[in-house]
Amino acid sequence: MLRRTVVPPIKSQGIKTKLLPFISQLVPASLSGRWVEPFMGTGVVGFNLAHGPVVMSDANPHIIRFYNAIKSGQVTPLCVREFLEVEGERLRASEGAYYYEVRDRFNADGSSLDFLFLTRACFNGVMRFNQKGGFNVPFCKKPGRFSQAYVTKIVNQVEAVSQLICGGHFDFRAANFQEIIEDARSGDLIYCDPPYIARYSDYFNSWDEKDERALADALSSTSASFILSTWSHNDYRQNDYIDSVWGEFPRITREHFYHVGARESNRRGITEALVFSPDLEPRVAESVSRGCVDALV
Numbered sequence: 001m002l003r004r005t006v007v008p009p010i011k012s013q014g015i016k017t018k019l020l021p022f023i024s025q026l027v028p029a030s031l032s033g034r035w036v037e038p039f040m041g042t043g044v045v046g047f048n049l050a051h052g053p054v055v056m057s058d059a060n061p062h063i064i065r066f067y068n069a070i071k072s073g074q075v076t077p078l079c080v081r082e083f084l085e086v087e088g089e090r091l092r093a094s095e096g097a098y099y100y101e102v103r104d105r106f107n108a109d110g111s112s113l114d115f116l117f118l119t120r121a122c123f124n125g126v127m128r129f130n131q132k133g134g135f136n137v138p139f140c141k142k143p144g145r146f147s148q149a150y151v152t153k154i155v156n157q158v159e160a161v162s163q164l165i166c167g168g169h170f171d172f173r174a175a176n177f178q179e180i181i182e183d184a185r186s187g188d189l190i191y192c193d194p195p196y197i198a199r200y201s202d203y204f205n206s207w208d209e210k211d212e213r214a215l216a217d218a219l220s221s222t223s224a225s226f227i228l229s230t231w232s233h234n235d236y237r238q239n240d241y242i243d244s245v246w247g248e249f250p251r252i253t254r255e256h257f258y259h260v261g262a263r264e265s266n267r268r269g270i271t272e273a274l275v276f277s278p279d280l281e282p283r284v285a286e287s288v289s290r291g292c293v294d295a296l297v
C-alpha cells in the first residue's frame with residue numbers, strides 16, 4: 001500500500017516517481033533487515049517505499065551532502081524559504097544571468113542550497129555534470145522562476161522529506177555501489193536503479209557493460225533480496241543485456257511513457273523491467289493475475 005507520495009525537492013532525469021506502484025508490488029510488507037539503495041538519485045523510491053532502517057547511497061556526493069544537510073538540520077524549510085526568496089529575486093532582477101553566477105559558485109564550493117537552486121531552475125530539471133564534475137545544465141530561461149507559489153512548493157517538499165528523515169533511521173553515504181552491496185546481509189532488501197546501460201552518460205552516470213556485469217556479480221553473491229530497475233525495449237531497440245547479463249533471474253515488465261519537455265508529441269514509450277531475486281517471486285504471481293504487470297518472464 002502506497003503512502004501519500006513524498007516528492008523530493010531535487011529533480012533529476014530518470015526519476016522513478018511514476019513507477020512507484022510498479023516497484024511497490026515487489027516490496028515485502030515488512031522487512032527483517034534494512035532497505036539498501038545504492039543508486040538513490042533523488043531518493044524518491046526509498047522515501048516512498050522503504051520501511052525500517054534505510055541506507056541510501058550514490059556516487060554523486062552533492063546528493064548525499066544535500067540529504068545529510070537536511071538530516072543534521074543545517075538545511076531547514078525556513079532557511080530554504082529565505083534563500084530561495086532572496087536568490088530568486090536576484091535571478092529575476094538579472095533577467096536570468098544570475099543563474100550562471102550560482103552555477104559557478106556551486107562548482108567552486110558545492111553548497112547544498114545552491115544545488116537545490118540549480119536543480120529547480122535548470123533546463124528541463126535534469127542533473128548533468130561535465131567531464132570535470134562541474135554542473136553544466138543551462139538555465140530554463142524563466143527569470144521569474146521562483147514565484148511565491150513555486151518557493152512554497154519546494155519548501156513543502158523539503159518539509160516532508162525532513163520529517164521523514166528526522167523521524168526515521170536514514171544513513172546517507174557517498175559510495176560506489178559495490179561497497180554498499182557488499183555490506184548488505186540476509187533480511188535486507190536492495191533496490192538498484194543504476195544508469196541505464198547504452199543510454200545517456202555523464203561524470204556521475206557513466207555506465208558500461210563492465211559496470212553492468214560487476215553489478216550482476218555483486219547481486220548474485222549477496223544473501224539479501226534484491227530488485228533491479230532496467231529497461232527491456234522500446235519501438236526501436238532491445239536491451240540485449242537483459243538476457244545476456246540478467247537472464248538467470250526472474251523479471252516483470254510494464255510499458256511506461258516518459259515526457260521530454262511539455263509537448264504531447266515528445267511522449268516516448270519504453271518497456272520498463274524489474275529483475276529480482278527468486279525469493280520475491282511469490283509476490284509477483286498475484287500482481288500478474290490482477291493484470292498489474294504485463295508479464296512474468
Ligand SMILES: C[S@@+](CC[C@H](N)C(=O)[O-])C[C@H]1O[C@@H](n2cnc3c(N)ncnc32)[C@H](O)[C@@H]1O
Pocket residue numbers: 012013014015016017038039040041042043044045057058059060175176177178193194195196204205206
Ligand atoms: C537512474 S539514477 C537513479 C534515479 C533514482 N532511482 C530516482 O528515482 O531519482 C542513477 C544514479 O546512480 C548514480 N550512480 C552512477 N554510477 C554509480 C556508481 N558506480 N555507484 C553508485 N551510484 C552511481 C548516479 O549518480 C545517479 O544518481
